Amino acid sequence: MALLEIRNLHARIKDDGREILRGVDLVIERGQVHAVMGPNGSGKSTLAYVLAGKDGYEVTEGQVLFDGEDLLALEPEERAQKGVFLAFQYPVEIPGVAGMTFLKTAINAHRRARGEGDLSTPDFMRRVRDASDRLQMTQDMLRRPINTGFSGGEKKRNEILQMTLLEPKLAILDETDSGLDIDALRIVSNGVNALRDPERSMLVITHYQRLLEHIVPDFVHVMSAGRVVRSGGKELALELEATGYADYGSDAA
Amino acid sequence: MSAEPRTLKTEAELALAEQYRGARAILPGSAAVARKRDEAFATFERLGLPHRRVEAWKYTDLRALMRVAVPVADPPNPVAVTAALTDADALAGIDRYRLIVADGHFQESQSDRQALLAEGVEVATLAEFLGFDHPSVLDILATPPGAGEDAIIALNAALATDGVVLIVPPGTIVSKPIEIVHVSTTTGATSSYSRSAVQVGAGASARLVVTRTGPLGIGYQANSVLGLSVGAGGRATVVDIAADGDRSQHLASFSARVAEGATLDHLALRAGAGLSRLQGYFSLEGEGAGLTASGANMLDAKAHGDVLLLIEHAAPATTSRLLYRNVAKDDAVGAFEGRILVRPVAQKTDGRMMVNTLLLSDSAEFAAKPELEIYADDVQCGHGATTGQIDETAVFYLQSRGVPRKEAEALLLKAFLAEPLAGVGDPALAAAVEPLVDAWLAGAPE
Numbered sequence: 094m095a096l097l098e099i100r101n102l103h104a105r106i107k108d109d110g111r112e113i114l115r116g117v118d119l120v121i122e123r124g125q126v127h128a129v130m131g132p133n134g135s136g137k138s139t140l141a142y143v144l145a146g147k148d149g150y151e152v153t154e155g156q157v158l159f160d161g162e163d164l165l166a167l168e169p170e171e172r173a174q175k176g177v178f179l180a181f182q183y184p185v186e187i188p189g190v191a192g193m194t195f196l197k198t199a200i201n202a203h204r205r206a207r208g209e210g211d212l213s214t215p216d217f218m219r220r221v222r223d224a225s226d227r228l229q230m231t232q233d234m235l236r237r238p239i240n241t242g243f244s245g246g247e248k249k250r251n252e253i254l255q256m257t258l259l260e261p262k263l264a265i266l267d268e269t270d271s272g273l274d275i276d277a278l279r280i281v282s283n284g285v286n287a288l289r290d291p292e293r294s295m296l297v298i299t300h301y302q303r304l305l306e307h308i309v310p311d312f313v314h315v316m317s318a319g320r321v322v323r324s325g326g327k328e329l330a331l332e333l334e335a336t337g338y339a340d341y342g343s344d345a346a
Numbered sequence: 347m348s349a350e351p352r353t354l355k356t357e358a359e360l361a362l363a364e365q366y367r368g369a370r371a372i373l374p375g376s377a378a379v380a381r382k383r384d385e386a387f388a389t390f391e392r393l394g395l396p397h398r399r400v401e402a403w404k405y406t407d408l409r410a411l412m413r414v415a416v417p418v419a420d421p422p423n424p425v426a427v428t429a430a431l432t433d434a435d436a437l438a439g440i441d442r443y444r445l446i447v448a449d450g451h452f453q454e455s456q457s458d459r460q461a462l463l464a465e466g467v468e469v470a471t472l473a474e475f476l477g478f479d480h481p482s483v484l485d486i487l488a489t490p491p492g493a494g495e496d497a498i499i500a501l502n503a504a505l506a507t508d509g510v511v512l513i514v515p516p517g518t519i520v521s522k523p524i525e526i527v528h529v530s531t532t533t534g535a536t537s538s539y540s541r542s543a544v545q546v547g548a549g550a551s552a553r554l555v556v557t558r559t560g561p562l563g564i565g566y567q568a569n570s571v572l573g574l575s576v577g578a579g580g581r582a583t584v585v586d587i588a589a590d591g592d593r594s595q596h597l598a599s600f601s602a603r604v605a606e607g608a609t610l611d612h613l614a615l616r617a618g619a620g621l622s623r624l625q626g627y628f629s630l631e632g633e634g635a636g637l638t639a640s641g642a643n644m645l646d647a648k649a650h651g652d653v654l655l656l657i658e659h660a661a662p663a664t665t666s667r668l669l670y671r672n673v674a675k676d677d678a679v680g681a682f683e684g685r686i687l688v689r690p691v692a693q694k695t696d697g698r699m700m701v702n703t704l705l706l707s708d709s710a711e712f713a714a715k716p717e718l719e720i721y722a723d724d725v726q727c728g729h730g731a732t733t734g735q736i737d738e739t740a741v742f743y744l745q746s747r748g749v750p751r752k753e754a755e756a757l758l759l760k761a762f763l764a765e766p767l768a769g770v771g772d773p774a775l776a777a778a779v780e781p782l783v784d785a786w787l788a789g790a791p792e
Contacts, residue, residue, distance in 0.1 A: 145746050148738065173748035185743040189761025198757065199747035206748065238761075239743075255747060 094161050096294045097121040097144075097263055103154035103319075104143050113139040115319030116155070121263070124291040128305055128330060129298045131316035132338040137298045138182060140316070141267040144296075145179040146172050159263070174206035176262030180252040180269050187239040192251070195239050196221060200258055224257040228284050246277030253284035264288065265296045270304035282307030302334035317341035359394055361415040363387075365537075366504055369418060373507065375476035375483075382487045386503035393497035402496070405681030405713055406623050406652040412595060416567055418505065419449035419536035426531040427453055436557060436587060440778045442523040445469070448531055450507040450538030466518050467552075472509035472541055486511070486543050486573065490601030492627030492656045499599050502539050502571045509542035509570075516547035516577060523553040523583075523775060528570060530560030530594070537567040548577035548605070553772055558588040558596065565593040565620075572600040576608040578632060583611045583772050585779060590619035592647060597623045606632025606661070611771040615779060616651055617644040617786045625654045630664035630692075640769030641670040644786045645678035645710070654683045657699070659692040659725075668699040669766045672714075673759060675706035681713040686727055688720040695722060699729040704736055704762060756787050763787075 097120070104114040113136045121127050131137050143150050144157065146169035157164040164172060187195070200220075201211045212220075225235060228250045240248050249269055256264055266285065270278055285295070285308050297308055305313070305327065313329040314321045315338075322341060323329070355363075366387050373383060395412060396403035427448045443462050446453040452471040459469050476483060487503040489496055510526055526542055546552050554574075560566050568590070576582045590596045596619045604610050616622050628637055637657065645651045651674075657666045666686065674680050686697040703712045716729040736758055744754035763783045767776045 147742050147746075168751070169742060169745035170748050170750050170754075173746055179746050181743070181746075185739050187740050187743065187758070187761065189765055190757050195744070195747070195749075195757070198749055198753065199744075202748040202750060202753070259747065 095120045096123045096160060097296075098158040099155070100157070101155035102140075102143070102152065102157060104139065104150045104152045107149050107151050112153070113150075113319055114143065117316075117319070117321055119314065119321055121294045121296060123294055125312065126289065126295040126297060126308065126310045128310035128313045129296060129316055129321075130300065130302075130313060130330065130333055132341060133300065135316040135341070136319040137316055138267055141179055141265045141296075141298055144265060145169060145177060170202065171206075173259070174203055178256050178259055178261035178264045180249075180256055180264065180266045182268040182271060184240050184248040184252050186241045186243070188241045190239050192235050192237055192239050193221070196255065196258060199255065203259060220258060224254055227257075227287065228254055229280055230254060245272035246274065246281075249273060249277065249281050250284070253281055257284065257288060262292065263294050263296065265298070267298045268300065269297070270299055270301060278304070278307060302330045305330045315341060356395060356409055358412050358415040362501065363391065365415065365418055369505060373505070374473035376479065378484060379476045379487070382484050383504045386487065386500045389495060389500040390497050390504060393495060393500070396497050402494070402625070402654060405683070406621070406650065408498070411621055411650065412567070416535040416537050416565065418507075419530075419532055419538050421451045422449045422531045424453070424455065427456060427529070430529045430531045430559070431456065431527065436559070436589060436782055437525065437555065437778050440523060440774065442525050442555065444525045444527055445510045446527045446529070447509055447540050447542075448529050449536065450540050452508045452510065462512075462524065465520055466515055467520060467524075468513040468515070470511045472506060472511060475511045486541065490573065490627045492601065492629060492658055493599070493625070496599070496625070498569060498597050498623075499571060502541055502569045502599070505539040505569075506541035506571070507539055509540040511542065512544045514544075514546045514550045514552045517549045518547065519550065520552040523555050525555040525557060528556070528558040528568065530566045530568060530591070532566060533561070533564065535565040535567075537569070539569045541571045543573040544575075546574070546576045546580045546582045549579045550577065551581040553583040553775065554585070555775070556584065556586045558590060558598070560591045560594050562591045563593055564591055565595070566591065567595045569597045570599070574600065574610075575603040576605060576610050578606045578608060580605070580608040582609075583770060583775065584613070585770060585775055586612070586614045587779060587782065588615070588619060588622065589617050589782060590622065592618060592620055592649075594619045595621040599625050601627040601629070603629045603631050604635040604637060607634045608632065609636040611638045611769065612640070613766065613770045613779070614641040614653070615782060616641070616653070617782065618649075619651070620649060622649070622651045623654075624652070627656045627658070628666070629658045629660055630666065631660050633661045633663055635661060635664045637666040638769045638771070639666065639668040640766035642763045642766050642783060643670065643672040643680060643682070644763070644783070645672070645674040645680045646676050646786075647678065648676070649678045651678070651680040653681070655685070657684070657686045657697065659686065659688045659695040659697060661692055663694040664692060664696075666697045666699075667769070669769060670701045671763050671766050672701070672703040672712055673706065673763060674703065674710035674712050677707075677709045679711045681715070683715045683717075684729070685717040685719060686729065688718075688722050688725050688727065690721045693722050693724045695725040695727065697725070697727040701731045702762070703731075703733040704759070705733065706736065759787055760784065
């Protein structure tokens with residue numbers, strides 16, 4: 094059984110009824126890294142949000158199975174607890190909630206969902222320290238409220254820190270390269286590559302090929318107008334870099 | 347033209363007149379005090395209970411909301427006082443001096459008056475103070491200038507039974523916070539009128555906690571007045587916590603005068619009362635005086651909560667920072683009115699006022715009205731107000747990390763309400779009041 098099976102997924106925006114996903118088909122096996130590329134407005138980020146359970150979208154047709162279970166029937170927190178992780182394109186700043194409090198709350202929510210007890214504070218501190226060191230995050234960054242006053246690169250590193258600590262089965266990286274300079278891109282990519290594992294799959298959403306030089310995918314898909322229109326190996330990304338998305342048009346939106 | 351319309355007195359107004367006539371002979375104070383009380387009650391009778399056409403009471407129409415005036419409480423039973431104090435010690439973890447005013451009467455045996463005297467702080471009860479033969483005694487019954495003519499403050503002057511008067515001499519640093527505890531112990535609906543004054547001398551420093559609690563399910567009425575002054579270069583922190591019973595009506599008034607180079611950090615927390623009105627008049631009277639005014643206002647069930655604050659910049663280079671956070675859920679109704687008033691002399695004033703409100707249900711209501719009134723030309727002032735729902739983007743972000751929705755909302759509400767707490771210069775006190783916010787968040791399901 095595949096880890097993730099997306100079948101003929103249609104979704105529209107609740108507010109205005111605009112259909113964004115128009116029949117997405119995608120299967121991801123355990124341990125595989127899939128890249129989804131495509132022009133702006135092709136539905137890449139919407140796909141990420143629908144998988145993570147963001148409100149504001151209505152699925153009108155199709156299904157998504159995660160580990161054989163109907164993913165779309167679950168609340169966002171249940172999806173996370175079962176192993177879906179979305180690294181946001183624009184991580185949210187939450188003033189007033191200390192980053193460490195948030196990490197601990199999130200880790201313990203996962204543990205409780207598995208029927209485990211809360212992590213002890215020393216264990217928690219050690220895990221955070223190990224993971225944050227690898228991402229070159231300072232203690233000061235960890236002490237601040239969630240993403241508050243962070244640069245773009247710091248926010249993305251913070252996303253990968255959370256991903257490292259929550260150990261998802263499926264990591265969805267939504268335009269993780271946007272807003273990163275070359276050094277930050279390397280740090281973030283190294284953080285992601287360290288998490289590659291035969292039991293962990295990744296869905297890497299990106300507009301540009303350059304991220305895929307650092308996080309090398311097993312498969313590349315091109316989305317256009319709410320569908321996957323072409324799939325291939327990693328060389329497809331290079332082809333797209335050369336030809337651009339002109340052949341795939343751009344969404345009416 | 348017809349004659350000026352006469353408003354018929356309400357049942358509550360008639361009852362208050364009756365209560366004043368009955369209490370007049372036994373209220374504490376000299377003959378001069380008695381005359382002052384008569385004047386104050388005459389003012390109340392002329393004004394009547396505030397109603398919506400009185401600008402300052404626009405959002406709290408007491409003529410409609412205070413249908414009855416319950417009888418004035420008798421001095422309480424000491425056993426009941428002890429029980430009420432044990433039940434309601436919100437700050438149990440904080441080492442402080444306590445001065446107990448129960449049902450409007452000072453409780454000598456349960457108060458730390460002697461320890462405070464040993465620190466050099468002068469302590470008198472209001473009843474004692476009103477008996478002193480000194481012209482300044484009458485000042486304590488005066489209405490703060492910023493309040494104009496206020497019927498509720500006048501009513502308090504007429505009926506005030508007790509309270510505390512504290513004088514921190516110049517240069518004295520009080521080692522521990524001083525808590526003035528107001529507690530309602532009665533099992534029947536009664537009213538109480540307390541009035542206190544705190545004078546922090548030049549170069550002195552004091553932390554004051556004012557708490558007020560009372561039983562659930564009982565329609566008690568409390569009217570309290572506090573007058574504070576901070577002398578030149580002095581420093582005062584005031585944490586004013588009211589966690590009243592759900593049927594109670596609590597009308598609190600305070601004034602604060604801040605002298606040259608002095609600072610005042612003021613924090614108000616409100617939760618629980620059926621009807622709560624907080625009206626405060628800050629006056630920055632000396633050059634370089636500084637004020638931080640912060641508040642967390644938590645309204646649920648059918649609560650009605652109203653805060654009115656005036657910040658007067660009356661001297662050059664004075665600074666004020668105001669941050670109030672309100673949360674209204676269920677069928678609660680609330681209002682915040684704030685005004686920064688900059689006098690012509692107050693050049694280089696730096697004033698900021700921000701009030702943020704979260705509405706957690708469709709039927710909750712809140713009105714926010716921050717205002718600036720500026721008569722000097724070289725000032726920096728700003729104000730703002732936001733009203734909205736809990737940030738769904740933030741909720742989703744937390745949910746996407748596995749945090750259940752309820753927990754995510756609680757984290758965000760806690761963060762929202764905790765920010766003003768940080769405005770108190772004393773981190774230990776700020777930490778001590780946090781559990782009150784937690785308790786409200788935990789105990790007030792939507």
